[in-house]
Amino acid sequence: MRFVWDRSVRGRMAAGLGVAVLGGALAACSDGGGPGRAEPPSATGGDTGTPAPTAPATHPFTGGKRGLRNPVLAVKIENTRPALPQSGVGSADIVYVEQVEGGETRLMAVYSSKLPKRVGPVRSARISDLHILPQFGRPAFAFSGVQSKMKKYIRKAPVYDISQESAGSAYFRAGPKPIPYNLYADPKNLLKQAPKAAPPRDIGFTFGPAPEGGxxxxxxxxxxxxxxxxxxxxxxxxxxxxxxxxxxxxxxxxxxxxxxxxxxxxxxxxxxxxxxxxxxxxxxxxxxxxxxxxxxxxxxxxxxxxxxxxxxxxxxxxxxxxxxxxxxxxxxxxxxxxxxxxxxx
CATH class of the missing domain: 3.50.90.10 (YerB-like)
Structure with a gap:
């Protein structure tokens, strides 16, 4: 079950898409240059956004005691020299570093236990994001945009789309950097646009004392x-x-x-x-x-x-x-x- 999308000054997303989990609603596309396929993740599986009756003993993203029922927010952040220094990354529970076009990287910062005052520079999404995000249930997903032909896939993805296009009031431009490196967002305002975003759940991480060896x-x-x-x-x-x-x-x-x-x-x-x-x-x-x-x-x-x-x-x-x-x-x-x-x- 996998997915696809994008739109950025630098990149147009992609990947192979399958139809199985979306009931035949999407046309299948094979990978252009490697074995394996990229099919859309299930739009119905996973967390529906309804909080569980009880909170976990520790946060499944950090192992800490803070924000155990706070909603999950993922934000795409530029990670090239013109974007540095970035805002809000230090407050994330998890920071993914993903390769994008031209051999550069981009961050996907995942927040739940706490929120920064602002985050950015916010940039466009990539196919690999939607392969990662389904494990979080149905999180809120903030990004600057996607390639137009990918928008239908975003609508079917198990995320709440709070991109600049759909949640524009949460975004603003600031600082001396030129477009596209000056777009930021207010995380609290972002989550107001996705009131049913999923709470944190087990994503496979375990926390505790270091094991022997190393x-x-x-x-x-x-x-x-x-x-x-x-x-x-x-x-x-x-x-x-x-x-x-x-x-x-x-x-x-x-x-x-x-x-x-x-x-x-x-x-x-x-x-x-x-x-x-x-x-x-x-x-x-x-x-x-x-x-x-x-x-x-x-x-x-x-x-x-x-x-x-x-x-x-x-x-x-x-x-x-x-x-x-x-x-x-x-x-x-x-x-x-x-x-x-x-x-x-």
Whole structure:
């Protein structure tokens, strides 16, 4: 069950789309450059947005005690040099880093336990977002727009569309940066446009003390075809401090971005059917199935395995002996990198 879309100055989305879970309402499209298909996620499966009777003991995204029933909001954020420093990323529960056209990356920040005052620069969505989001039930999804021919798929996706086009009052332009790097949004206002957005639910993460083993590690650099992000352990701050292109990845609010846990998830990246106006194809990141991962926490690197049976299910991470790989309580970064050398599809 998978999906597709986009519209950005840089990218036009895509991927193969299937009809099975949407009752034949959509025409099937095969991937343009790799094995496997990208079918729409179920529009009816998963969380309907109705809160469960009781809250979980800890937040399933962070392992903390805060915001246990707060709605889930996902926001697409630019992650290239003209966009830095970004706003609101430090408040996210989970930060996904996804490859887009031209070998660059874009963030998808997921919020629930707390909200920043503003977030951005907000940019357009990509196909890989809709492969990731179904595990959250039916979250609110904020983005600047999508390719016009993808709009029908957005309408059928299990998300509340609070894009600039449908929730314009929550968006504003600010600062000296030129368009499209100056579009921001007010998260509280965004969620007012999606009053039935799903509360947090289990997405496969576990939290707790670090397991035995692990390799003492000062830092790690993730590589995509046109950019890099590094994470260096800070014992003083008890978290991994992020860098972008070799320089500290500073937050607009001050300080350096980074998380308590950094997951390097090696996922097959293939060419989707669609491309942007420059002819660069949109990557399709395959986040279902199984694969290898490296989990960084507490100054150590742990070898792990990831598994996700379907797009409406969460992603579990296990140690080589099959036990759950616990994360440190706090913000989690998930770096989606190609399983192999950096690859431009």
């Amino acid at each position: 390799k003492p590690t000062k830092g790690f650099t993730a590589r995509w075809p046109a950019t890099t992000m590094g994470f260096t352990w800070s014992a003083k701050q008890s978290r991994w401090l992020a860098s972008w292109g070799g320089q500290p990845d500073r937050a607009a609010e001050g300080g350096v971005l980074g998380g308590r846990t950094v997951v390097v998830q090696y996922a097959k990246t293939t060419r989707s059917k669609f491309h942007d106006f420059l002819g660069s194809y949109t990557p399709l990141i395959h986040t279902t199935g199984t694969g290898r991962a490296t989990v960084l926490r507490d100054g150590k690197a742990y070898s792990a395995k990831w598994s996700r049976p379907s797009e409406d299910k969460g992603t579990t991470f296990t140690t080589p002996d099959g036990k759950p790989m616990p994360f440190a309580t706090g913000q989690v970064w998930v770096l989606l990198v190609n399983d192999g050398k950096p690859y431009t599809p």
